[in-house]
Amino acid sequence: MALPLAAAPTRAMALDFSDVSLSFALKDRLLPVLDGIDLSIAPGSFVALLGPSGCGKSTLLRLAAGLERPTRGEVLEDGQPIQGPDPRRILVFQDPTLFPWRSVWKNVAFGLEARGLLPAEKGRVDAALALVQLGGFADAHPHQLSGGMAQRVALARALVNDPELLLLDEPFGRLDSLTRLTMQTELLALWRKVGFTALMVTHDVEEALLLADRVIVLSDRPARIEAEVAVDKRHPRRRDDPELIAQRRFILEKLGFGAEV
Amino acid sequence: MAEIAGSGLAEAGSVAVAGRHGVWRDGWIASLAWLAAAAITIGLPDVIPWGSRDLFGGLLLSGAALLALLTAATWRRGGPGERLRHAGPWFIALGVWLALWELSTAKLGWLPKPFFSPPQGLLHVYVTDWQRLGICVLYTLRLWSIGFAAGVAVGFVIGVGLGWSKRFAYWGMPILKLIGPVPASAWIPCTFFFFPTTFHASLFLVALASGIPVIILTAAGVEQVSRAFYDVARTLGATERFLVLKVAIPAALPNVFVGLFMGLYASFAVLVVAEMLGAKYGLGWYLQFQTAYSAYVNVYAALIIMALLCAGLVKLLFLVRDHVLDWQKGII
Incomplete structure (x- = not known):
């Protein structure tokens, strides 16, 4: 299927964390958040990060987005060190963080406008809205949207820029469970259609196994890589697939929930 | 409202x-x-x-x-x-x-x-003195509109600067905290020898009175903008200039309008006082002048005009706000 957004198909980005550590300076001491993370993500793959609450998963995404700098080590995009934010790598937050003063259309157009591309490429905004099935809501304001719709607008706002790397920070964490199922399917379809590299933080083991090629399990803070699970099942995957259930059990054990499940 | x-x-x-x-x-x-x-x-x-x-x-x-x-x-x-x-x-x-x-x-x-006049007394003032009252209204409107516009424009720019730039805030905030609470009318004695004409002095006072609340509320508004908005905007490729113009300022506008309303009321207060001190025309001058002649009927007549004028301007600002902030409609 032809890509609706860009003339050229999206290039996917290779992302490498090479011995990355990061500490935050508190008032009186250093708080180590990440400890020697080594992770190579191939272009076009879908990687999920799992870990205890507050272990530093989101910080990994912020590093990849260029919003933070590592204290030690390097974060590389296609082999080059990441210098700062760039619309080729876009972060989608748990909270949709739509600009409330902008209409849905103008929210989606934000990135193109910021880079001066909007006058020439208005059609891409419409295409992105159509892609998330919100074509009819272009003139609505964010407060008029449901949680699921708002998160879809946030996705469209990211995808309109043809990101080569999409960073997702618990993107469906605030949605009700039915909406979450729909959104998971939609995200998967978008990923397969557009072809970006995806790195997603989630709390939901099942979500990680349903969507990702690789699931990385992080330890408590300071986060180290605790385990990695490769999922080579074809999509669509079934929740009750015995292999996935076995992998789910393995991951929960790694997270310290072995006995209860 | x-x-x-x-x-x-x-x-x-x-x-x-x-x-x-x-x-x-x-x-x-x-x-x-x-x-x-x-x-x-x-x-x-x-x-x-x-x-x-x-x-x-x-x-x-x-x-x-x-x-x-x-x-x-x-x-x-x-x-x-x-x-x-x-x-x-x-x-x-x-x-x-x-x-x-x-x-x-x-x-x-x-x-x-x-001291008290029947309604026809007021009507008689409008019938006989409408030309002078009309000129006074125009003078008052000229002083107010130039002073308010200048104060608001300068105040807004300073407020954005204070809210956005750490260095600007380092030097500006202490000065603002010192000068801000002083009532604008306290500057009257100095302004009248700082400025070449009383008109310029009055302009400065009106601008100062309307500008200070705008500075304070704009700075607070820009400062309070959620970091998440900036993070999103930066990952979407926004430059610093774009962040200020398209994120910080629109996000701060509800606050700015609170400052504008406070500035509006403050400007009325100073406006009349300034006109009472050595202006040649204007509603404040008219009040002062007619009181000196014990023409209380004229004072009431001018007061009614002033009430309508001020209420009209407040209403106008509400209309502007409702138009600019129409995205807030329906937000609880």
């Missing part, structure tokens, strides 16, 4: 349901009240002549006739519209108030004379 309007509408709605038969009873009563006021004005003798008595009586009669006409005209259509019905009690109250006012001043002379 919106809430007040909302509850008003709700009440009007219940009135409309009660009076379903279509007769606008309030309209008849109001018409009668105005007729009574007209009869008192024309029929009873004045204690002393005030001028424009017959004109005022005629206006009251016209009002009574108009109300009767409205009532009759809306009878067929199943009663008057929502707005007219809502205003009904006010029409009655106005008629009664004018009648009582007429009685207690012109007709019975209960209220002490140079």
Whole structure:
């Protein structure tokens, strides 16, 4: 299927964390958040990060987005060190963080406008809205949207820029469970259609196994890589697939929930 | 404000349901009240002549006739519209108030004379002194509009700077904290020798009074913008300039408007004081000038104009705000 957004198909980005550590300076001491993370993500793959609450998963995404700098080590995009934010790598937050003063259309157009591309490429905004099935809501304001719709607008706002790397920070964490199922399917379809590299933080083991090629399990803070699970099942995957259930059990054990499940 | 309007509408709605038969009873009563006021004005003798008595009586009669006409005209259509019905009690109250006012001043002379005037006294001022009053209104509007616009524009820019730039805030905030609380009128003695003309001094005072709240609220507004908005905008490729213009400022606008309203009220206060000190024209000057001649009727007449002017400007700012911040509609 032809890509609706860009003339050229999206290039996917290779992302490498090479011995990355990061500490935050508190008032009186250093708080180590990440400890020697080594992770190579191939272009076009879908990687999920799992870990205890507050272990530093989101910080990994912020590093990849260029919003933070590592204290030690390097974060590389296609082999080059990441210098700062760039619309080729876009972060989608748990909270949709739509600009409330902008209409849905103008929210989606934000990135193109910021880079001066909007006058020439208005059609891409419409295409992105159509892609998330919100074509009819272009003139609505964010407060008029449901949680699921708002998160879809946030996705469209990211995808309109043809990101080569999409960073997702618990993107469906605030949605009700039915909406979450729909959104998971939609995200998967978008990923397969557009072809970006995806790195997603989630709390939901099942979500990680349903969507990702690789699931990385992080330890408590300071986060180290605790385990990695490769999922080579074809999509669509079934929740009750015995292999996935076995992998789910393995991951929960790694997270310290072995006995209860 | 919106809430007040909302509850008003709700009440009007219940009135409309009660009076379903279509007769606008309030309209008849109001018409009668105005007729009574007209009869008192024309029929009873004045204690002393005030001028424009017959004109005022005629206006009251016209009002009574108009109300009767409205009532009759809306009878067929199943009663008057929502707005007219809502205003009904006010029409009655106005008629009664004018009648009582007429009685207690012109007709019975209960209220002490140079200080209180019957309504026709005020009308007489407008009839005879409208040119001077008109010029005063224009002078006041000129002083206010230039001063307010300058104060708001400069205040907004400074406020954005203080809220955005750490270095600017480092130097600016202590100065603002020191100067901000000083009432603008306290600068009057200095300004009159700082500036070449009293007009310039007055302009500065109005600008200062309106600018300070705008600075404070704009700076606070820009500072309070959620970091998440900036993170999103930066990952989407926004430059620093774009962040200020398209994220910081729109996000801070609700705050800025609070500052604008505070500045508006402060500017009125300083405006009148400034005009009382050595201005050649203007409503403040008019008040001062007429008080010196014990022409209290003229003072009331000017006060009414001032009330309408200030209320009009406040209303105007509300309209601008509702237009600019229409994205807030429906946010709880």
